[in-house]
Amino acid sequence: MESLWRKQTKEIRGRAQEADVKLDRTTWDVIVIGAGMAGILTAFYLQEAGKKVLVLEADRICGGQTEGTTAKITSQHGIKYSTLIKSVGMEAARGYALANEKAIREYEKLIKNREIDCQFERRTAYLYSLREKNSLVVEKRAALSMGIDVVTEDKGELPFQVKGVIGFPNQAQFSPLKFARNIAAELTILENCRVTELKEHLVIAEKKVFTAEKIVVATHYPIMDIPGFYFLRQHQSRSYVLALSGCKRIEGMYYGVDREGLSFRQAGDHLLLGGASHRTGENKKGGAYEYLEEMARKYYPNCQVEAKWSAQDCMPHDGIPFIGKYSFFTPNIYVITGFQKWGMTFSMIAALILRDEIMGTENTFGKIFNPQRFHLKASLPHLLTDVGVNIKSLTKALFTDKPSCAHLGCKLEWNPDEQSWECPCHGSRYTGEGKLVDNPSVKDLEE
Numbered sequence: 218m219e220s221l222w223r224k225q226t227k228e229i230r231g232r233a234q235e236a237d238v239k240l241d242r243t244t245w246d247v248i249v250i251g252a253g254m255a256g257i258l259t260a261f262y263l264q265e266a267g268k269k270v271l272v273l274e275a276d277r278i279c280g281g282q283t284e285g286t287t288a289k290i291t292s293q294h295g296i297k298y299s300t301l302i303k304s305v306g307m308e309a310a311r312g313y314a315l316a317n318e319k320a321i322r323e324y325e326k327l328i329k330n331r332e333i334d335c336q337f338e339r340r341t342a343y344l345y346s347l348r349e350k351n352s353l354v355v356e357k358r359a360a361l362s363m364g365i366d367v368v369t370e371d372k373g374e375l376p377f378q379v380k381g382v383i384g385f386p387n388q389a390q391f392s393p394l395k396f397a398r399n400i401a402a403e404l405t406i407l408e409n410c411r412v413t414e415l416k417e418h419l420v421i422a423e424k425k426v427f428t429a430e431k432i433v434v435a436t437h438y439p440i441m442d443i444p445g446f447y448f449l450r451q452h453q454s455r456s457y458v459l460a461l462s463g464c465k466r467i468e469g470m471y472y473g474v475d476r477e478g479l480s481f482r483q484a485g486d487h488l489l490l491g492g493a494s495h496r497t498g499e500n501k502k503g504g505a506y507e508y509l510e511e512m513a514r515k516y517y518p519n520c521q522v523e524a525k526w527s528a529q530d531c532m533p534h535d536g537i538p539f540i541g542k543y544s545f546f547t548p549n550i551y552v553i554t555g556f557q558k559w560g561m562t563f564s565m566i567a568a569l570i571l572r573d574e575i576m577g578t579e580n581t582f583g584k585i586f587n588p589q590r591f592h593l594k595a596s597l598p599h600l601l602t603d604v605g606v607n608i609k610s611l612t613k614a615l616f617t618d619k620p621s622c623a624h625l626g627c628k629l630e631w632n633p634d635e636q637s638w639e640c641p642c643h644g645s646r647y648t649g650e651g652k653l654v655d656n657p658s659v660k661d662l663e664e
């Protein structure tokens with residue numbers, strides 16, 4: 218289903234090419250695979266630094282998860298800093314916070330410099346709970362220790378009473394595809410070009426082979442399993458969004474920290490209401506849109522649903538994205554993944570880190586997001602859960618006639634809300650006819 222952003226911004230085009238056919242006869246400084254927010258920002262900054270860059274996109278520009286975002290640009294990522302301090306320590310937690318704050322400023326600078334008309338607005342990002350305030354008090358203390366300003370006033374904008382609320386002032390929101398349209402116009406992008414294989418310096422896409430000094434895999438979920446082993450380091454989670462008209466306007470951006478918490482933000486005349494998250498492949502009964510519509514009717518009885526859509530994101534075990542060298546064994550291949558539903562700031566962070574790494578400049582934040590790190594304490598519980606899901610799904614695949622995933626053979630589950638087959642292990646998705654929608658798989662089902 219089409220997002221509000223896509224309804225508003227149909228056409229996003231790369232720089233016009235004399236003839237696409239020449240692209241595979243050129244040796245590129247960098248090939249970026251994937252034209253979502255991460256891919257286009259990385260390509261943009263590398264090109265600005267003087268590199269000759271080609272972007273290869275399986276589908277259309279920003280046709281992946283980026284068109285399904287709610288596009289809050291914020292360092293506030295739920296109950297994050299109190300968790301990170303415990304699991305990975307103060308230094309890494311502070312780096313995470315500073316990198317995200319820098320990303321907000323970088324967006325603002327870029328948007329001002331290029332005069333991009335994309336409704337960039339500074340806003341306060343709030344966390345709220347309907348049940349308790351203790352976790353928010355702890356999170357406030359943690360955020361303050363990161364140097365983030367925190368307010369505790371409840372502006373009373375939400376259509377219910379909250380038990381606790383904290384806000385990070387001076388965060389931002391924007392219209393992501395209007396922004397992307399401006400950035401993509403600078404770039405050489407080949408659409409409808411699915412990459413199926415990578416070798417050092419070679420990118421193989423269907424019948425074409427492209428050559429580059431450096432390769433960046435910005436395909437949302439990495440498409441190469443070995444080396445890197447990202448399929449053992451994260452799973453995917455799906456969430457649903459409604460764009461409503463006829464609601465009271467709100468100023469802040471809100472994220473509910475309770476299990477079934479809802480998110481709210483204003484987007485022009487529309488209110489975006491998000492929630493109903495589940496692990497991809499675990500929505501057998503459906504009802505996600507119905508649930509959100511019920512909440513919309515309850516809280517805004519006069520509202521109309523103008524658009525509805527869903528998207529998914531990668532959830533790394535230690536709660537920190539992977540940005541840097543793909544593996545120890547691939548010095549010229551880089552990866553960007555694991556955004557845990559905060560990919561607007563992380564796309565910017567990734568673009569700046571990879572620009573610096575590829576240009577040979579040290580980046581202060583490179584170490585924190587380095588994919589070769591391993592935080593055992595933070596990762597182990599999630600790793601064990603994932604292993605359990607994989608064993609269950611692979612075993613079921615032996616005993617049912619439901620289709621198996623073309624990636625690693627897990628049993629697919631039908632998501633009635635999206636009319637798609639979904640893999641509970643790693644999150645690949647297919648249409649009812651078996652056509653690939655989301656990776657890590659790179660193949661349709663019938664192949």
Ligand SMILES: Cc1cc2nc3c(=O)[nH]c(=O)nc-3n(C[C@H](O)[C@H](O)[C@H](O)COP(=O)(O)OP(=O)(O)OC[C@H]3O[C@@H](n4cnc5c(N)ncnc54)[C@H](O)[C@@H]3O)c2cc1C
Nearest residue numbers: 251253254255275281282283286287288289412559560561
């Ligand atoms: C419901 C929801 C709400 C969200 N809200 C927010 C928010 O408010 N703020 C925030 O910061 N983040 C938010 N996020 C997260 C954010 O939207 C994502 O992290 C971000 O859009 C991911 O961008 P990406 O470029 O990594 O991935 P994508 O946009 O998916 O781009 C990857 C691209 O790679 C292409 N591709 C894949 N495989 C291949 C291949 N083999 N060959 C060539 N191309 C390929 C795909 O077609 C796609 O275009 C939200 C996520 C969800 C699910």
